[in-house]
Amino acid sequence: MKQVAFGISVCVVLILVVGAVQAASDGLESMVKPSYDEEGALRVPTDYREWVFVGASLGLSYSEEIKREGPGRFHHVYMQPEAYRQYRDEGTFPEKTMLVMENYSAGSKENPNLHGHFEDKRVGLEVALKDSDQFEDGWAYFNFTAAKGFRQTAKAFPKAACYDCHAEHAQDDNVFVQFYPILREAK
Ligand code: HEC
Known part of the structure; x- marks a missing residue:
């Protein structure tokens, strides 16, 4: 029995x-999947502001050459809700995960008595994408920022430009989980 x-x-x-x-x-x-044009360039993801907002940072950089006045830029990072759920439940980023990072310049009030900074102009739009069918190393990196505004498609950067720093410094599978409270808590 x-x-x-x-x-x-x-x-x-x-x-x-x-x-x-x-x-x-x-x-x-x-899940929203990456879309490529005939030349293999990634089309800019459109509705990412409806995705999960995993974290923001201000003036963060690993490049020691950049020394600037002021607080630097705000960064916002979003990922597809389905990819977020898999990370929360299984601790892994599924294939076709996209992390979209928007950059904003930091504005401040003209009145010197008003402290603090607000997000002013959108000055950057970058994407990290995990797609082993397309890219040998799994993760690939794209910048949609143009001299004026933003471009609709972008080619993946060579490994040394982006991937290597992510592989060396990011906490989990090339993603800077250590800086995103929503992913830190999910783990
Ligand atoms: C010297 C180190 C370094 C290099 C090189 C680098 N990054 Fe990053 N990246 C970071 C850090 C640190 C973060 C953490 C989040 C932040 O900056 O707010 C990050 C985060 C990101 C994110 C958000 C998702 C994630 O993976 O955490 C994207 C998208 C991104 N970088 C794109 C790029 C692109 C595109 C390039 C190449 C043009 C690049 N990065 C090169 C350090 C680097």
Whole structure:
């Protein structure tokens, strides 16, 4: 009798596990995927402001050459909700994860008695994308910022320009999880 009960509980656990894995992969089907043009350039993701906002930073840089006045730029990072859920539930970034980073210049009030900074002009738009079907190293990096405004498509940078610093300094799978409270808490 005990054996039957044990057998049943093992089955129940298996069904639950299979169900959970199934639910996670079902969720990924509806995820916004990267779109490429004929030359393999990435099209700029459009509705990323409806994605999960994972964190912001101010004036952050690993480049020692950049020394500037003022607080530097605000960075906002968004990722697809489905990719976020997989990271929260399984601790991994699924294939086709996109992290979109918007940069804003820091403004300040002209009245010197009013302290602090606000986000002024949008000055940058960059994307980190995990797509092993397209890129040998898995992650690839794109900059949609143009001299005037933003471009609609962008080619992946060579490895030394972006990937290497991410691989060396980012906490988890090339992503700077250490700076994004929503991902830190999800772990
Ligand atoms: C010298 C180090 C360094 C280099 C080189 C670098 N990054 Fe980053 N990157 C960072 C740091 C630090 C962050 C953390 C978030 C922030 O800056 O607010 C980051 C975050 C990002 C993010 C947000 C998602 C993530 O992976 O955490 C994107 C998108 C991004 N970088 C794009 C690029 C692109 C495009 C290039 C190449 C043109 C590049 N990066 C080169 C240091 C680097």
